Amino acid sequence: MTGKRRDRRELLRAVVAGGLGAGLVTAGGTSAAQAESVEREGELSGGGSVRVAVLLYDGFTALDAVGPYEVLCRVPGVTVTTVAEKAGRIRTDTGELGLVAERSLDSVTRAEVLLVPGGGERGTTTTMANRVVLDWIRHIHRRSVWTTSVCTGSLILGAAGLLRGLPATTYWASRSYLAEVGAVYTPGRFVEAGKIMTGAGVSAGIDMGLHIAARLAGDEVAQAMQLAVEYDPDPPFDTGSPEKASPELQHLALRLLADAAV
Numbered sequence: 001m002t003g004k005r006r007d008r009r010e011l012l013r014a015v016v017a018g019g020l021g022a023g024l025v026t027a028g029g030t031s032a033a034q035a036e037s038v039e040r041e042g043e044l045s046g047g048g049s050v051r052v053a054v055l056l057y058d059g060f061t062a063l064d065a066v067g068p069y070e071v072l073c074r075v076p077g078v079t080v081t082t083v084a085e086k087a088g089r090i091r092t093d094t095g096e097l098g099l100v101a102e103r104s105l106d107s108v109t110r111a112e113v114l115l116v117p118g119g120g121e122r123g124t125t126t127t128m129a130n131r132v133v134l135d136w137i138r139h140i141h142r143r144s145v146w147t148t149s150v151c152t153g154s155l156i157l158g159a160a161g162l163l164r165g166l167p168a169t170t171y172w173a174s175r176s177y178l179a180e181v182g183a184v185y186t187p188g189r190f191v192e193a194g195k196i197m198t199g200a201g202v203s204a205g206i207d208m209g210l211h212i213a214a215r216l217a218g219d220e221v222a223q224a225m226q227l228a229v230e231y232d233p234d235p236p237f238d239t240g241s242p243e244k245a246s247p248e249l250q251h252l253a254l255r256l257l258a259d260a261a262v
C-alpha cells in the first residue's frame with residue numbers, strides 16, 4: 001500500500017469513527033463497527049473507490065449538482081454517480097435542461113459521500129415531502145463518511161431529520177426556513193457540522209467540493225483540481241451576497257429565478 005493511499009485510508013477511517021474533532025458522529029452517525037465495514041468496501045480496502053452519490057430530482061438546480069461533480073469526478077480514487085428515484089433523464093428547475101440519473105435509489109445502498117443539491121421552490125418542497133427520497137437519504141447517511149448539501153438541499157436534509165440542533169447554511173433567501181427544520185443558520189460558503197456539510201447557494205457548491213476533495217485526497221490534489229477547473233473568481237460585480245446587494249437587486253434576483261422556473 002502506498003503512503004498516499006494509507007494516509008487517505010487512515011483519514012477516512014478516522015472520520016467515520018469520529019476521530020477528527022468533536023461532533024463527528026451526529027444523529028444517525030457511524031459506529032466504529034461500521035467504520036470497519038466502510039474500510040472493507042471501496043477505496044479503504046485498496047480495491048475500489050470512494051463513492052459519491054449525487055441525488056437528482058425534478059426541479060433541482062443544475063450548478064448545485066454539476067459544480068461539486070466537476071470538482072470531484074477527477075479526484076483519484078473517487079467515483080461520482082447520479083441517483084434519482086427512477087433512473088433516467090431528470091429536468092432542472094428551468095425545465096430546459098435535463099441530466100441523466102445513472103442509478104435508481106433502490107439500486108444504491110451505500111455511498112461514502114452523499115450530495116443533495118438544492119432546487120426551485122417546487123422541486124425543493126416536493127422533495128421535502130417525498131417519503132421515499134427522505135428514507136433513502138436517512139439510510140445512506142447512517143453509513144456515510146460525509147452527508148452534504150448545496151443551496152436549499154439543506155432543507156431537504158432537514159426534512160429528513162438530519163439537521164436538528166446543528167449549524168447549517170443554505171440559499172440566502174431561504175435562511176429563515178432552516179429554523180423550521182431544526183437547524184441553526186450559520187453564515188459561510190459552507191458549514192461543517194460533524195459529518196454533515198451544508199453549502200450556501202449554487203456556486204458555493206464548488207467551494208464545498210474543493211473542501212471535500214481536500215479531505216479525501218489532500219490539499220495538493222484539491223489545489224490542483226481548483227487549477228484544473230480554473231476556479232479563480234473575479235466577477236465584474238460585487239453583489240454576490242444579500243449583504244452586498246440592495247433590496248431592489250434582491251427583489252429582482254428572486255423575480256428572475258421565479259420567472260425562469262417551471
